[in-house]
Amino acid sequence: AAYRTDEGQPWVLPVVKKVEQKIANDASLNHEYLPILGLPEFRANASRIALGEDSRAIKENRVGGVQCLGGTGALRIGAEFLRRWYNGNNNTTTPVYISSPSWENHNSVFVNAGFKDIRAYRYWDAAKRGLDLEGLLEDMESAPEFSIFILHACAHNPTGTDPTLEQWKQIAAVMKRRFLFPFFDSAYQGFASGCLDRDAWAVRYFVSEGFELFCAQSFSKNFGLYNERVGNLSVVGKDTDNVQRVLSQMEKIVRTIWSNPPSQGARIVATTLTCPQLFAEWKDNVKTMADRVLLMRSELRARLQALGTPGTWNHITEQIGMFSFTGLNPKQVEYMIKEKHIYLMASGRINMCGLTTKNLDYVASSIHEAVTKFQ
Amino acid sequence: MRVGLAPSWWSHVEMGPPDPILGVTEAFKRDTNAKKMNLGVGAYRDDNGKPFVLNSVRKAEAQIAAKKMDKEYLPIAGLAEFNKASAELALGDTNEVIKSGRYVTVQTISGTGSLRVGASFLQRFFKYSRDVYLPKPSWGNHTPIFRDAGMQLHAYRYYDPKTCGFDFAGALDDISKIPEQSVILFHACAHNPTGVDPRPEQWKELAAVVKKRNLFAFFDMAYQGFASGDINRDSWAVRHFIEQGINVVLSQSYAKNMGLYGERVGAFSVICKDVDEAKRVESQLKILIRPMYSNPPVNGARIASAILTSPDLSSCSSWVTKSQHAWHHLVEIQTGMRSFPSLSF
Numbered sequence: 001a002a003y004r005t006d007e008g009q010p011w012v013l014p015v016v017k018k019v020e021q022k023i024a025n026d027a028s029l030n031h032e033y034l035p036i037l038g039l040p041e042f043r044a045n046a047s048r049i050a051l052g053e054d055s056r057a058i059k060e061n062r063v064g065g066v067q068c069l070g071g072t073g074a075l076r077i078g079a080e081f082l083r084r085w086y087n088g089n090n091n092t093t094t095p096v097y098i099s100s101p102s103w104e105n106h107n108s109v110f111v112n113a114g115f116k117d118i119r120a121y122r123y124w125d126a127a128k129r130g131l132d133l134e135g136l137l138e139d140m141e142s143a144p145e146f147s148i149f150i151l152h153a154c155a156h157n158p159t160g161t162d163p164t165l166e167q168w169k170q171i172a173a174v175m176k177r178r179f180l181f182p183f184f185d186s187a188y189q190g191f192a193s194g195c196l197d198r199d200a201w202a203v204r205y206f207v208s209e210g211f212e213l214f215c216a217q218s219f220s221k222n223f224g225l226y227n228e229r230v231g232n233l234s235v236v237g238k239d240t241d242n243v244q245r246v247l248s249q250m251e252k253i254v255r256t257i258w259s260n261p262p263s264q265g266a267r268i269v270a271t272t273l274t275c276p277q278l279f280a281e282w283k284d285n286v287k288t289m290a291d292r293v294l295l296m297r298s299e300l301r302a303r304l305q306a307l308g309t310p311g312t313w314n315h316i317t318e319q320i321g322m323f324s325f326t327g328l329n330p331k332q333v334e335y336m337i338k339e340k341h342i343y344l345m346a347s348g349r350i351n352m353c354g355l356t357t358k359n360l361d362y363v364a365s366s367i368h369e370a371v372t373k374f375q
Numbered sequence: 376m377r378v379g380l381a382p383s384w385w386s387h388v389e390m391g392p393p394d395p396i397l398g399v400t401e402a403f404k405r406d407t408n409a410k411k412m413n414l415g416v417g418a419y420r421d422d423n424g425k426p427f428v429l430n431s432v433r434k435a436e437a438q439i440a441a442k443k444m445d446k447e448y449l450p451i452a453g454l455a456e457f458n459k460a461s462a463e464l465a466l467g468d469t470n471e472v473i474k475s476g477r478y479v480t481v482q483t484i485s486g487t488g489s490l491r492v493g494a495s496f497l498q499r500f501f502k503y504s505r506d507v508y509l510p511k512p513s514w515g516n517h518t519p520i521f522r523d524a525g526m527q528l529h530a531y532r533y534y535d536p537k538t539c540g541f542d543f544a545g546a547l548d549d550i551s552k553i554p555e556q557s558v559i560l561f562h563a564c565a566h567n568p569t570g571v572d573p574r575p576e577q578w579k580e581l582a583a584v585v586k587k588r589n590l591f592a593f594f595d596m597a598y599q600g601f602a603s604g605d606i607n608r609d610s611w612a613v614r615h616f617i618e619q620g621i622n623v624v625l626s627q628s629y630a631k632n633m634g635l636y637g638e639r640v641g642a643f644s645v646i647c648k649d650v651d652e653a654k655r656v657e658s659q660l661k662i663l664i665r666p667m668y669s670n671p672p673v674n675g676a677r678i679a680s681a682i683l684t685s686p687d688l689s690s691c692s693s694w695v696t697k698s699q700h701a702w703h704h705l706v707e708i709q710t711g712m713r714s715f716p717s718l719s720f
Contacts (some may be wrong), residue, residue, distance in 0.1 A: 002447055002448065010446070010447050012443075012445060012446055016446075024436065024437075030426040030427075030428050031426075031428060031635050031636055031638055031675075032426050033397075033400075033636045033637050035397070069484065069671075069672065070668060070669055070670075072666070072667070072669040073667070073668040073669075076667055085385065085388050089387070105666060109666045212384050220448075226447055226448045227447060227448050227449050227670070227673040228446065228672055228673060228674060229668060229669075229670070229671065229672040237383055237385060238382070238383035242383040244390070245385060245388045245389065245391075246385050248390050248391035249388055251391060252394075252519070255394055255397075255487075255519065256491060256516065256519045256522075256524075257487070257491050257523075257667065258484035258485070258487055258488045258491070258639065258668070259484075259485065259486075259488075259516070259639075260397070260637070260639075261639070262484075262638055262639040262672040262674065262675065263637035264638065264675075265672065265674075
């Protein structure tokens with residue numbers, strides 16, 4: 001799942017090209033090992049992006065970052081830490097709750113980190129094509145205390161359906177009361193709405209509510225740095241001392257998996273985030289990507305409505321991010337693939353980035369055919 | 376949730392000790408004394424004590440930049456051209472294993488990542504034993520890597536402090552008593568931390584006893600080319616074991632020999648019975664890698680691949696000798712980067 005331009009091509013962000021050139025021309029740079037926890041300027045600025053300029057937690061010096069290999073690496077390091085140190089020592093029985101559905105790799109990450117009790121919490125309501133908030137809150141109420149919950153910070157993968165601000169508040173209230181641990185997966189900050197702050201609202205709200213939490217950040221999508229493996233695990237703790245001890249144990253975990261992280265991608269991100277001009281340019285590039293996806297959403301919905309395709313299609317624009325759960329059933333999906341050569345997931349998930357002004361009509365008419373032929 | 380004055384989830388988390396090796400560099404960085412020097416971490420320094428970027432690396436980087444490649448995800452197993460070139464570097468491109476294709480090589484996060492993928496693979500698929508035998512002493516990080524992967528660690532005699540040399544008799548004696556079908560790890564060349572390597576005749580006898588005891592051989596090769604200046608000489612032991620019919624696994628690092636430390640370039644190879652087995656093994660390695668970091672970083676692998684596959688960059692005399700140039704005088708005394716004075720510790 002990667003962003004594509006309107007020509008259907010991969011896109012190296014202009015700001016990234018600029019920064020790479022800068023790095024290439026800097027004779028003072030070498031290929032020495034980074035520290036175990038990664039490039040300090042990257043870690044601090046990555047956490048700042050997630051938690052906000054005015055973050056009280058950062059001001060109070062109770063935030064730490066661990067540079068990791070992409071979002072996957074951040075999730076894995078966080079999971080390994082939690083298995084060793086959360087809810088006792090080496091407690092492999094702490095339940096880990098993953099949304100139903102979720103990114104398929106979430107399950108593997110926590111299983112491989114040693115957790116024995118992985119559960120699903122209700123999330124997607126197929127009938128109403130939206131969030132099953134009632135089911136979600138019920139599952140949180142009945143979860144054993146201290147359970148870990150994997151929350152998608154924004155642009156839920158694969159449904160594209162996020163809780164509203166009010167719904168996040170309800171979720172936070174239950175989690176606080178039941179002593180549940182929030183582990184945010186933030187893979188699309190900026191990419192979802194086009195606005196970094198808006199996409200980080202949930203994480204920041206939880207921090208302001210006094211939670212200790214983890215946030216696995218990926219810079220694969222919002223920087224287009226997929227193959228450089230740039231991620232950050234942000235740790236928000238009660239105080240500096242706790243965070244320092246946590247980071248020291250993170251080092252031990254990192255040391256036996258990759259020793260220290262790759263430098264290229266982190267340098268690009270750090271350079272961009274620490275220079276006001278480049279930072280502005282980056283936000284602009286991110287908005288370009290987000291806007292194109294938003295345009296494809298509104299264009300697809302408009303065409304389906306104009307065609308009079310049976311069913312309601314407002315979910316196409318109400319959902320957010322790279323993916324859309326179209327609501328197409330297996331028979332309809334099969335038709336799309338076999339007869340129309342449009343490839344999508346069996347779940348009906350499509351990658352909005354695959355749509356272009358040139359193929360919108362074909363996709364819309366194909367969906368129309370699929371839905372009218374098969375119910 | 377614990378709010379306000381409530382305790383943290385992490386109150387019981389102890390402060391971890393600084394890393395025995397990398398922690399030395401961190402202490403060095405904090406030291407403000409003008410006379411300070413760092414003889415700790417294994418990173419090459421030129422005669423001015425400065426890090427050294429190989430010319431071939433700079434050339435490769437320029438070539439890569441000119442191509443304006445995209446940043447799409449690599450496959451889980453990494454950059455295919457790099458994997459192939461890495462296997463050929465280790466075994467020689469005319470090796471029967473390469474020609475028949477009865478191997479799999481996956482790109483890993485340098486040597487550490489390679490060892491961890493290998494250790495995890497053994498933990499999951501090596502049915503015969505949980506026991507891994509390391510030379511005594513070995514690289515400090517070997518033990519935690521294998522342990523975190525779920526294996527149990529043991530040692531075989533290796534370094535003789537009385538002679539500051541290889542304890543050949545002791546090694547043979549210990550290895551001949553290792554339970555059959557255990558895993559035994561060898562440093563292919565430039566043993567870390569002693570700098571002491573077996574001679575070819577000694578490797579032959581080691582291979583014989585490994586074969587006799589049906590032990591599983593895991594080679595760690597972090598210094599190919601860097602040890603003697605000769606790619607083939609440094610990988611002789613690995614190739615010999617394979618020639619003797621021992622299907623080894625091999626970890627490679629390009630941190631030192633290409634100076635690509637922070638780019639995290641490495642590979643893990645499994646020599647298999649046949650192509651079919653290699654395919655099955657590859658599929659399982661991918662299943663292990665996916666929940667660790669999904670796919671590896673491209674930058675260093677592109678550089679290494681460019682060097683290994685382009686005629687002007689890859690000629691042995693070029694990148695290998697230059698990575699070795701200041702160390703000739705040390706080669707006579709010890710092998711490779713380390714000198715192991717007989718200090719007691």
